[in-house]
Amino acid sequence: MSNIRKIHNQLQNKEISCLELIKNKLDLLKSNTHHTVNSLLDNTALALAKKVDAKIANGETIGLLEGIPFGIKDVYMVQGTYTTASSDLLKQYKSSYTATAIQKLLDAGAIPLVKENGDSFGHGSSSENTIFGAVKNAINPDLVAGGSSGGSAVNVAKEYTVFSIGGDTGGSIRQPAGYNNVYGLKPTYGRVSRFGILAYASSTDCVGPIAKSIEDIRIVLNTMSGKDVKDQTTYKSEEIAKEAILNANEIKTVGYFKNFIENKAIDAKVKADFLASIEKIKATGITVKELDFFESDTLVSTYYTLAMAETASNLSRLDGTNYGARIEGDNLKDTYAITRSENFSEETKRRIVGGNQVLSQGFSDEIYLKGLNLRDQISENFEKDFKEVDIILSPVTPNNPPKIGDSLKDPLAMYLSDAYTVGFSLGQLPTLTVPQGTATGLQITAAKNNDELVLKFANFLKDTI
Amino acid sequence: MSKIMTVDVLSSIKGAKESEAVSKLFEVIKSTNATTANNVNTNAVALNDLREDVVIHSPQAEKDIIIENFPREKNGYLVVAKVIEE
Numbered sequence: 001m002s003n004i005r006k007i008h009n010q011l012q013n014k015e016i017s018c019l020e021l022i023k024n025k026l027d028l029l030k031s032n033t034h035h036t037v038n039s040l041l042d043n044t045a046l047a048l049a050k051k052v053d054a055k056i057a058n059g060e061t062i063g064l065l066e067g068i069p070f071g072i073k074d075v076y077m078v079q080g081t082y083t084t085a086s087s088d089l090l091k092q093y094k095s096s097y098t099a100t101a102i103q104k105l106l107d108a109g110a111i112p113l114v115k116e117n118g119d120s121f122g123h124g125s126s127s128e129n130t131i132f133g134a135v136k137n138a139i140n141p142d143l144v145a146g147g148s149s150g151g152s153a154v155n156v157a158k159e160y161t162v163f164s165i166g167g168d169t170g171g172s173i174r175q176p177a178g179y180n181n182v183y184g185l186k187p188t189y190g191r192v193s194r195f196g197i198l199a200y201a202s203s204t205d206c207v208g209p210i211a212k213s214i215e216d217i218r219i220v221l222n223t224m225s226g227k228d229v230k231d232q233t234t235y236k237s238e239e240i241a242k243e244a245i246l247n248a249n250e251i252k253t254v255g256y257f258k259n260f261i262e263n264k265a266i267d268a269k270v271k272a273d274f275l276a277s278i279e280k281i282k283a284t285g286i287t288v289k290e291l292d293f294f295e296s297d298t299l300v301s302t303y304y305t306l307a308m309a310e311t312a313s314n315l316s317r318l319d320g321t322n323y324g325a326r327i328e329g330d331n332l333k334d335t336y337a338i339t340r341s342e343n344f345s346e347e348t349k350r351r352i353v354g355g356n357q358v359l360s361q362g363f364s365d366e367i368y369l370k371g372l373n374l375r376d377q378i379s380e381n382f383e384k385d386f387k388e389v390d391i392i393l394s395p396v397t398p399n400n401p402p403k404i405g406d407s408l409k410d411p412l413a414m415y416l417s418d419a420y421t422v423g424f425s426l427g428q429l430p431t432l433t434v435p436q437g438t439a440t441g442l443q444i445t446a447a448k449n450n451d452e453l454v455l456k457f458a459n460f461l462k463d464t465i
Numbered sequence: 466m467s468k469i470m471t472v473d474v475l476s477s478i479k480g481a482k483e484s485e486a487v488s489k490l491f492e493v494i495k496s497t498n499a500t501t502a503n504n505v506n507t508n509a510v511a512l513n514d515l516r517e518d519v520v521i522h523s524p525q526a527e528k529d530i531i532i533e534n535f536p537r538e539k540n541g542y543l544v545v546a547k548v549i550e551e
Contacts (some may be wrong), residue, residue: 080530096530097523190508203508232510258469301493308487319477321545326536332546333477341479349478354487358474365496374494376502383505412486428508 002215003162011056011067017093018052018067022111025069028160029114034141035133036151036160038074038115039082045069048111065223066109071155071164073121073148076102076207077196085198086130087120089324089343099196101165101207101224108223113161117151120345121168121315124148125414126407129347134404137171138180143401146176149210150224153180156210163220169200170303171396171421173208178396178441179435183458184210185217188237188449189428192221193228195378201310204303204425214458215224217432218245221451225268240452248460252454254286255389257293260420266298266398268398270438274395277437280465281393291385291392294378296419302378303422304415305358305371312355315348350411375426382427387448391457394420396433398438430454436465 010016022045029037052067063100072078075085077095084090098106119129127135127150135150137143138157145154149166153176156164166173168186177184185208199205201414209220218240227236256278261271282288294302320326320339325340329335344352358368385392397417407414420443424431430451433441444454444461473481523531537544 067529080527090533094530096527096534105505129513132467229516232516233508234515252515285514300495301490304490305489305494316477320536322531322536323534324536328546332548335546336477337473337479340477346477349476349481350484350487352476352478352480354484354490355489356472357483357487360470360472360475363491367491370494370497370499372504373499373502376504377500379505380502410486411484415486415490 001220002213003211004064004219006217007068008064009016009061011052014056014060016212018049018056019046021067022046022049022069022086022113025113025124025160028158029155032156032158032160034136034138034154035116036117036154037136038084038086038117038132038151040114041078041081044114045111052109063109064219065105068110068162069113070105070110070114071114071152072112072311073118073152073164073166074301075118075167075198076101076116076165078112081115083115083198084131085121086118086132087343087345087348088131089318089339091131093323097196100197100228101168101194103228104224105165105220116127116149116154116164117152117154118172119148119347119439120392121311121348122148122167122172122199123311123345123351125171125175125418126402127151128404128408129345136404137401142403144404144407146179146401149174150176152210153177153182153184156182156212157178159212163209163216166208166210167197167200168206168208168425169204170307171418173210174396174421174431174443175418178211178435179401181435181441182210182212183214183217183435184208184433185221185451185454186425186431187221187225188430190233190279191237191430191449191451192224192227193234195228197228199314201307202311202314204307204428214245214455215242218242218455237449240455244452244460245455248456249312251390251457251460252287253289253389254281254393255289255291255385256393258290259293259295260394263296263398265416265419266395267400270395270398270400270440273438274442277442277465278393284464289389291389293381294423296416298374299378299423299426300415300419302371302374303418303426304354304366306375308351308355309357309358309368312352312359315352338404347411378423378426379428382393382447390446390453392445394443394445395438395439395440396420396443400439432458434458434461436461
């Protein structure tokens with residue numbers, strides 16, 4: 001059942017008032033102990049709710065998203081709000097403009113409630129690398145929420161927001177969605193404008209929705225999609241119709257990566273549950289093919305090498321000159337260095353240093369160019385695979401969520417835990433996490449620009465496993 | 466100034482050192498074979514679809530927030546460190 005449609009009907013039929021709805025959600029967010037909130041947008045939200053109520057009282061019809069409360073990962077610009085990236089460096093930074101994807105939701109009448117906690121600058125897979133306190137898992141608060149969009153996934157899972165907008169560079173929507181048993185979509189790269197997101201790795205950064213139903217994902221995706229002159233990697237996409245994703249008869253063949261499953265790193269239960277899901281799919285008459293893919297360490301190393309190079313470049317402007325928490329030194333360079341040393345987290349510094357190593361003379365041929373070549377090989381492999389199969393299915397993570405505190409002790413282990421998500425990012429493919437199949441869900445991937453097929457298969461899986 | 470720049474200088478981060486975990490990732494890349502793969506991720510915009518090369522002035526509200534974000538101000542001027550130095 002679509003929560004958006006349910007609330008829309010309740011508002012339109014005057015079963016609830018928008019003000020009452022927004023107040024209730026704000027109270028839940030304020031009193032929550034999962035550390036999901038960086039800042040509340042309460043004044044704006046309450047004012048917008050009153051306008052929606054006035055419209056309904058006036059007998060006017062409201063749009064589907066009008067009055068629907070949502071959350072925004074704290075890496076998106078929303079004019080006049082603090083946009084901290086969960087970092088000390090931008091703790092007092094106020095957005096001067098609004099991100100395109102968010103503006104489209106505002107134009108549709110959705111009401112933003114909260115800027116959500118996550119790993120600082122998207123650097124992490126657990127939402128512990130933040131100045132606002134580690135985000136606690138919605139199901140078991142002793143465990144991490146996943147990351148980097150951890151606060152967004154928990155807010156949706158706990159129904160503090162109806163949907164939230166996360167950001168996914170290497171799995172940052174899909175993995176927390178899996179850890180908190182909700183839906184999370186990384187659309188095809190370029191389907192949704194990146195204008196106004198604090199850039200992490202620009203060649204894989206994607207804007208996407210987290211929600212409790214496939215229909216809600218579809219509604220929000222349609223609203224945010226489209227070509228944007230402010231992000232020249234965007235493309236014009238067709239709206240996905242509600243009816244278009246109800247029937248999955250055209251899906252004849254599903255593939256999965258053999259080496260993801262025949263692997264020492266995967267938890268025995270995750271493996272068994274995944275294979276049981278495959279059997280259920282086979283039982284419907286769909287052909288299932290085992291596919292060859294790159295080893296996990298190659299995928300993770302390629303992704304992190306390129307992402308670190310890009311983030312070192314993207315974050316080089318954060319030096320306290322025009323904005324940010326400047327700490328004065330003896331001279332300009334000293335001011336840069338002290339400001340960055342004191343205000344970036346250890347994980348962010350690790351990635352910036354790694355990125356500058358990758359890009360420096362002597363290293364770039366051996367590592368960066370080779371990384372780019374590997375990325376091309378990975379993308380070509382996907383092109384080949386999608387000539388043989390319609391959908392690729394995979395677990396979201398090899399293991400269950402770790403306990404809070406454990407990931408920070410071992411960065412390499414944290415990087416390797418992203419093994420199942422990063423490949424699809426490098427391929428710029430549409431991938432959806434569904435809260436089914438294994439304890440941390442399943443990922444459904446289709447060929448580039450085929451986000452519709454992903455949603456179709458999700459509907460099919462909902463009724464199948 | 467030495468032509469060899471260390472990672473702390475390159476990164477503008479005092480005392481920055483190479484990470485063992487990250488070095489392990491690089492070792493994996495070094496040990497793989499490069500092939501003649503084609504770049505299939507072409508995200509470049511077409512030449513006939515470029516943005517117009519014109520100045521678009523931001524609304525005053527946007528300019529005000531940009532100034533508000535500036536770390537230091539003195540007598541109506543925005544304060545930065547001297548640029549010419551060494």
